[in-house]
Amino acid sequence: MVNVRPHRLYAKGRVLGHTRAQRNSKEHTSLLQIENVQTTEDTSFYLGKRVAYVYKAQREINGSRVRVIWGKVTRPHGNSGVVRAKFRSNLPPKAFGASVRIMLYPSRV
16 A cells, blocks of 8 residues: 655745735735745745635534635735735734645646
């Protein structure tokens, strides 16, 4: 019998917060830190990739409490590997610090 390890088809990331000025917060764009991405050049692979924020809700719908908010990586932010992402509906503040899944599609190769 062959021992096959399951493969993860997404990269892990973390929600840092919304883009903001000193006093104003822009909720339509979120900042994400992707695991093992340290520079702006590293972020170019992830531009245009789909992002999923998966969370559990209180109430069941169709037998499941798991919900997803989908988004897309739009552009780099700064020089340390952080990216900006836009989601279909704005991420709630309870998502700050939570993990997200950066899917490895659509491919630009």
